Amino acid sequence: MTERFQTWGMSYEWAWFTSTLAGILMISLLLMLSVAMIIYAERKLWAAFALRRGPNVVGPWGVLQSFADGLKVFLQETIIPSASNRGLFLIAPIITFTVALMAWAVIPFNSGAVLADINVGLLYVLAISSLGVYGVVIAGWASNSKYPFFSAMRAAAQMISYEVSIGFILICVVLWAGTFNMLGIIEAQKGHVLGFVNAFGLNPLLFPIAVMFLISAMAETARAPFDLTEAESELVAGYQTEYSSMSFALYWLGEYANVLLMCTLNAVLFWGGYLPPVDWAPLYYVPGIIWLFAKIWIFFFIFAWVKATVPRYRYDQLMRLGWKVFLPISLFWVFLVSGYLMYTGHFA
Template structure:
C-alpha cells in the first residue's frame, strides 16, 4: 500500500491527495450501486415467490442480468419534465435523495484503517445526513406540480420522519453500549467479550444482546426506505407512483 501511495504521489504530484480521495470514493460507491441493484432483484424475486410466481427470470441465468438490463433501459430513456414543473427543483430532488444515502457511507469502516472519514462523531453524522433525504422527497412532490405527486410526497415524508424516531432511539442505545460516537470504535467494541474470546465473533456483535432493538431497526429501516411491505407511499391503486410519478429515466431510477 505504501508503495502504491508513493507511486501515485510521484505521478500526480500535488494533486495526488484529491486523486486518492476520489479513488476511495469510487471504490466505495461502485460496489454499493451494484449491491443495491441486486437487492432490488432479490426483492422482486421474493415478492414473486410470495405471489406464487417466478419473478424476473428471462435476462441471463435465472434472471441475474435483469438489473443490468433495467439500468441500460433507464439510462437511454428520455427524461421528461412536466410543462408546469419547477425545473430547477424538479431535477434537484433526485440529487438530494441520492447524495445523502451515499455520503453516509463515508464514515462506515470496511476494515482496519479502511474508512473514508474516521471522525469522532460518526454515528451522529450518519443520523444527520440520512435525515436530509426526506427533503428531496418533499421537493420532488412540490416541484412536479401534480396533486398526485404532492400527496405521495406528504405520505412519504410522514412515514420517513415517523420511522426515523425509532431508528434514532435504537442508535442511541448502541451509543450507550459502545460508549463512543466513532464508528470504528463501535465496530472494534464488538470484537470483545465472552464469545469473541472463543472465536465466535459473530455472536459478540450488538445484534444478539440488543436483539429486540435490532428487529425494530430492521423494520424501521425498511419502512424508512418505503420498500415492501411498507410501500404504501406508492399506493398504485390510489396515487399511482407517489412522489416520483412524474419522473422517468435515470431520475426515476434514483428514487427507486
C-alpha cells in the first residue's frame, strides 16, 4: 500500500504514515463491526441451544439488535462512584479496549496482508495479551468496592495461571516452525501432515497442546466455564459492577475483541491460518482471508457452544486445572517436542 501512495506523488515517509494509518483504521473498524455481529450470532446460537428464538425484532431477523444495544449504552449517563479514584476509574476501560486492539497489528489476514510483519510477532501477541490484566485490576481497585476488587484479584490470578501454560504451548509451536514470525508459522504448516494437510493441529505430537491452547484461551478470556470473575452468586458483574454507559461498553468491546483474537490465534498457530485445509492447488483460488474467517467462525462456535452447555467451575477447580494439570503437561511437552526435533535432526 505504501508503494501505491508513492505513485500518487507522496514521499516515502508520508506514504508509509498514510498506509499505516489506513491499515489501523481498517482493522479497528472491521473489528468493532465484527464484535457487533458476533454478539448477535452468539445470542442466536445460545437461543438455538435452548430452543428459543433469540433477537428477532430489531432489523431483519434481529441483526440490528447489537447496534440498538450499543446505542442504548451510549445514551446512558456515566455514573462515577463518589468514593472511587476518578482518574484510574475512567482510564481502566480505555486500557482494556486499547490493549485488545493492539494485538491485531501482527495478525496475518493473507500472505503479506499484515499491518506489522515483525520477526517477534508471537512474542508481541503474548506480551500485549498479558497487559490486559492491568485494565481489570485497576478497575477493581479504583471502584473502591469490595466485590469488584475481589473479582479483579480473581481475574489477575486466573490470567497469570493460564498465561504460563500458554507460554509453554507457544514454545512448542515456535520450536516446530523455527520462527516467532506469524507469517512464518503459517507457512511452516503448508503440507505439514502427510505432505498435504496444512495444519500443525493434526500432528500427533501437537494435537494435545492444540486442545490445551483452546481451553487455556477460554480461561484467558474468562469465558465459561471459567467465568469466575463475574459469578452471579458471589460477585454480581465482577470488576465491571460499578461501570455504566460507554465505560461499560469499552469492557464489552474489549472482551469480545479478545475472544476473536483467541479464535484467530487458534486458527493461525495450529490450523493453517489463511491457508486452505489441504495443500491442493484449486483451493488456493479462494482468498486466504475467507479461509481464515471460516476457521475463526468455527472456533467462535466452539466458544459459544461451551458457554451454553458446560457448567461453571468452582474457583479451586479452575486454579487446580491451571497449575496442577496444564502447567506440568505443557512443560513436559516442551521437552517431548524439543527431544523429538533434536532426534530427527530438525534443528540441523
